[in-house]
Amino acid sequence: MTYTLYAMQSSGNCYKPRLLMRQLGLPFRLVDTDTRDGGTRTPEFLALNPNGKVPLLVLPDGRTLAESDAMLIHLAEGTPLLPADGYERALCYQWLFFEQYSHEPYVAAARSWLHLIPEGRARLGAEALAELHDRGHMALRVMEHRLEAAPWFAGSAYSIADIALFAYTHVAGDGDFDLAPYPRIRAWLERVRRTPDFVTMDWRP
C-alpha cells in the first residue's frame, strides 16, 4: 500500500503535499477531485473528509488526514524538511499558521475569484477585490520583512514552511498581485524552484 491524495490540480493547497511527497521520494496515487463539480460533496468523499475539502490524504494503512499543512508536518517529521532545531521548528509552525490565516484567505482567494471562478471578477466586485489586495499585501510585506533576516522562512534551510508559502505566492499574479515591490520574495521564489526534485504546480505523479 502507498499514499493516495485526493486533490484538485489547480489548488495551491493541493500542490503543497504533491511537491513535498515528490521531494521526499514518497510514491502516491492521485485522485482528481474537483470542488467545483461537487466532487467534495459526495457521500463517498464526505465519508473520507467530513469537512468536505481537498486535499485529503489516505495513509498507507488506510487512515485519513485532512488539512494541507497538517500533511506537510506529518510527512516531513524526521526528515530535513522539518527543522531539527526546536526554535526553527517552532518558526516553521508559525509560518504554516500564518499562511493559512493571514495569507491564503486573501492571496489565494483573489486568485480563485480572478483566475478560477467564471466571471469571478464581476461577481466579486471592485471593493471586495481591493480589500483582498490590501490584506494580501500586508501578508506579502510580512514575508518580505522576514526574508531580510533569513534566506528561508524557518531560518537556515528550506523547509515545509517554504513549500506552504510558495504554493500561493508563486501564482499571486493570477489574483492581480504585483510582486515587483518584493525583491526578496522574488529571489526566494527562484531559490525554491532550484531545490532538488522541485516540480511545478501542473506536475502529476
Added chain:
Amino acid sequence: MTYTLYAMQSSGNCYKPRLLMRQLGLPFRLVDTDTRDGGTRTPEFLALNPNGKVPLLVLPDGRTLAESDAMLIHLAEGTPLLPADGYERALCYQWLFFEQYSHEPYVAAARSWLHLIPEGRARLGAEALAELHDRGHMALRVMEHRLEAAPWFAGSAYSIADIALFAYTHVAGDGDFDLAPYPRIRAWLERVRRTPDFVTMDWRP
C-alpha cells in the same frame, strides 16, 4: 528568565497559550496588549511581531514566536499534551489547522462582532451574520461528528487540539451560536473543564 506573553484577555487565541502554560506548569509574565486601542500597531510591538497580532510569545532566551497554535505545538512538544503516537499527533495538527481555517473565522468572528465591537451587530448586518452562522455551524457539525468516534479531538487523550477548539467553542454563545443541537460538543466542553489545572478565560498568572 521566563516566558512573556503579549495578549488580550478577551481573545480566545490568547487564552489558548495561557491555558496550556498553566496546565504545563510553565510560569509566565502577561503583558496586556489590546488590538482595539492600537496596542498591536506600535513600533515597539511591530518589532516583536511584524504581523501586528496577539498573542505573541517571548521565549526565555528572548526569541519571539507568533501564532497561537504554533505556540501550542512548540510548548507541548515532549509532553502528554502532544500525542506520542504519530497518527494521533497528525490528527492534532489537522484539528489545529481546521480551527484556524474553518472555525475561528466564523465562530470567533461572530463573537467579536456581537460581543466585543461597539454596535457590531448593526455594523456587521444581518446578511453577513447569517453567513458567519452558516459557516460556523458547518464547523460545529464537523466537530460533533468527530466526537461520535472519539472522546477527544486527537483520539484517546486530551491534547492541544482540544485546547485550540475549546477557546472559541465555549464562548460560541457570545456570537449567538446555539450549542443545543450538539450534545457531544457540550459534553466535551465539560470534559475539558474537568482537566487538571484547567483555568477559565479570565484567569491571569
